[in-house]
Amino acid sequence: MKKIALVAATICVLAGVFFFVFKGADADATVKSIVLPIDVPEIAAGPGRDAYTSKCMACHSSRYVTMQPEFPRKVWENEVTKMIKVYGASIDQDQVPDIVGYLVSIRGAPEKSAPK
Amino acid sequence: MELKRRAFLKYSLAAGAAALLPACDQQKAVGGNAPPAPGGPLRFPEKSADLILLTDRPPQLETPIHYFRDDLTPNDAFFVRWHLANIPTTIDTRMFRLDIKGHVQNALSLSLKELKTQFSPVSVVAVNQCAGNSRSLYQPRVPGGQWGHGAMGNARWTGVRLKDVLDKAGLKLGATDISFQGLDAPPQAKTPEFVKSLDAAHAMDGDVMIAYDMNGAALPMLNGFPIRLIVPGWYGTYWVKALSTITVLSEKFHGFWMDKAYRMPTAPDAQELPDKLAAETVPIAGMSVRSIFVTPSQGEQISAGKATEVEGVAFDGGKGIAKVEISSDVGQNWVSARLDSDLGKYSFRRWRYTWTPAAAGAAKLMVRATNAAGETQTESQWNRSGYRRNVMESIEVKVI
Numbered sequence: 001m002k003k004i005a006l007v008a009a010t011i012c013v014l015a016g017v018f019f020f021v022f023k024g025a026d027a028d029a030t031v032k033s034i035v036l037p038i039d040v041p042e043i044a045a046g047p048g049r050d051a052y053t054s055k056c057m058a059c060h061s062s063r064y065v066t067m068q069p070e071f072p073r074k075v076w077e078n079e080v081t082k083m084i085k086v087y088g089a090s091i092d093q094d095q096v097p098d099i100v101g102y103l104v105s106i107r108g109a110p111e112k113s114a115p116k
Numbered sequence: 117m118e119l120k121r122r123a124f125l126k127y128s129l130a131a132g133a134a135a136l137l138p139a140c141d142q143q144k145a146v147g148g149n150a151p152p153a154p155g156g157p158l159r160f161p162e163k164s165a166d167l168i169l170l171t172d173r174p175p176q177l178e179t180p181i182h183y184f185r186d187d188l189t190p191n192d193a194f195f196v197r198w199h200l201a202n203i204p205t206t207i208d209t210r211m212f213r214l215d216i217k218g219h220v221q222n223a224l225s226l227s228l229k230e231l232k233t234q235f236s237p238v239s240v241v242a243v244n245q246c247a248g249n250s251r252s253l254y255q256p257r258v259p260g261g262q263w264g265h266g267a268m269g270n271a272r273w274t275g276v277r278l279k280d281v282l283d284k285a286g287l288k289l290g291a292t293d294i295s296f297q298g299l300d301a302p303p304q305a306k307t308p309e310f311v312k313s314l315d316a317a318h319a320m321d322g323d324v325m326i327a328y329d330m331n332g333a334a335l336p337m338l339n340g341f342p343i344r345l346i347v348p349g350w351y352g353t354y355w356v357k358a359l360s361t362i363t364v365l366s367e368k369f370h371g372f373w374m375d376k377a378y379r380m381p382t383a384p385d386a387q388e389l390p391d392k393l394a395a396e397t398v399p400i401a402g403m404s405v406r407s408i409f410v411t412p413s414q415g416e417q418i419s420a421g422k423a424t425e426v427e428g429v430a431f432d433g434g435k436g437i438a439k440v441e442i443s444s445d446v447g448q449n450w451v452s453a454r455l456d457s458d459l460g461k462y463s464f465r466r467w468r469y470t471w472t473p474a475a476a477g478a479a480k481l482m483v484r485a486t487n488a489a490g491e492t493q494t495e496s497q498w499n500r501s502g503y504r505r506n507v508m509e510s511i512e513v514k515v516i
Contacts, residue, residue: 031208031209032209032342033206033207034206037160037172058303060173060303064171069262071257086377088306
């Protein structure tokens with residue numbers, strides 16, 4: 001009995017596969033699916049890294065920052081403000097200096113990256 | 117064996133990808149991004165391995181210049197740019213519907229099959245160019261996707277006229293704006309959904325279309341499968357991918373991506389100064405006149421006293437390219453290039469110039485295009501967003 005059930009189940013599965021493949025020949029009746037590559041680049045260590053990874057990288061990968069040229073602190077402040085006010089990023093006000101500091105540490109313009 | 121090698125390259129090179137980016141910046145300063153090392157760092161589905169990775173999530177991939185040797189940019193080399201991280205990755209074409217709603221007589225919900233069978237198919241060859249194409253060449257540099265010249269491509273789009281679809285729905289009297297939304301979704305509840313709009317007259321002009329076919333094949337998922345809006349002559353921001361909802365409005369559309377983002381100064385060539393930003397901005401719209409070099413490539417060695425074939429592409433917002441000129445003496449004298457056959461007013465127009473450099477040494481070629489309305493290119497340009505570049509491009513070669 002079990003054997004018959006197994007054979008029946010196998011036939012059903014094969015039929016299902018065949019049906020899917022057969023339907024696949026019709027361009028108007030297919031499921032199209034892609035898998036996006038996942039690759040998290042090395043995130044440099046430094047103060048503010050945790051706030052950066054939890055808040056900024058929630059919406060976009062770190063490459064959005066690492067592809068940028070080196071900018072003065074003012075530009076990075078504007079970017080973080082824009083992300084909060086315009087794009088609705090859930091960043092608490094007390095996290096802003098940490099995040100700006102981290103952005104300046106990895107992509108700050110040299111002459112203005114050490115205001116101390 | 118090949119698979120193992122690829123997997124190894126993928127993981128080993130991916131780790132070094134961030135380190136590679138600063139090196140790319142140096143390349144950009146002299147005209148365009150450098151293609152990545154063969155095999156890495158990341159390969160996207162339905163896309164060639166040598167696309168230039170700007171960002172992975174959401175994906176922004178740039179087309180290397182060599183692909184512009186073809187009049188039609190291959191689908192697997194066509195640039196990719198999404199705004200919101202939740203992009204569609206699975207489409208069941210039996211379930212997919214395009215909804216047309218709002219200020220219409222009959223709201224419609226069209227399947228892909230209905231779209232293909234209930235309307236007359238049309239085709240157009242048109243350039244899709246990102247508003248921020250070539251942003252990395254702006255000085256001083258501006259934040260945003262750091263594209264070289266490859267945030268663009270030219271394709272033959274086949275689909276249906278937007279006008280025909282809107283006529284079937286029947287615009288009610290007083291229809292003013294039409295908004296367009298795709299299947300991409302914001303990563304946060306407060307992030308504005310990506311919705312663009314056209315005024316009703318533009319939407320009904322018969323040129324705007326909904327494409328289900330790109331260069332004779334279905335659109336790659338990353339270019340908007342199963343359908344995208346085609347707005348010939350206008351920047352890519354309007355070419356909504358994975359188009360799923362069209363809303364007809366009886367009043368002006370006010371959405372973030374029209375009212376706050378993708379805006380430019382009103383001055384000619386979208387100019388402003390870093391210390392004197394324009395007070396007034398408007399939504400970016402039709403494309404400016406441009407021309408770029410395809411061959412030789414930046415820094416290439418060529419021989420003195422020998423004829424060298426110089427080639428590139430020019431395009432504009434749909435007036436059509438009338439003239440392309442080359443200067444080999446920093447803009448003092450200009451000579452007309454030859455134009456290849458016309459593939460349509462929205463297409464790349466290939467130009468060719470045979471150049472025989474007399475003397476050895478560093479040489480610079482410049483190119484400028486002029487369209488049928490007499491609009492041409494500018495010598496220098498800046499705006500805060502790095503939009504709408506139409507600077508005369510130049511290329512430096514070594515004559516030996």
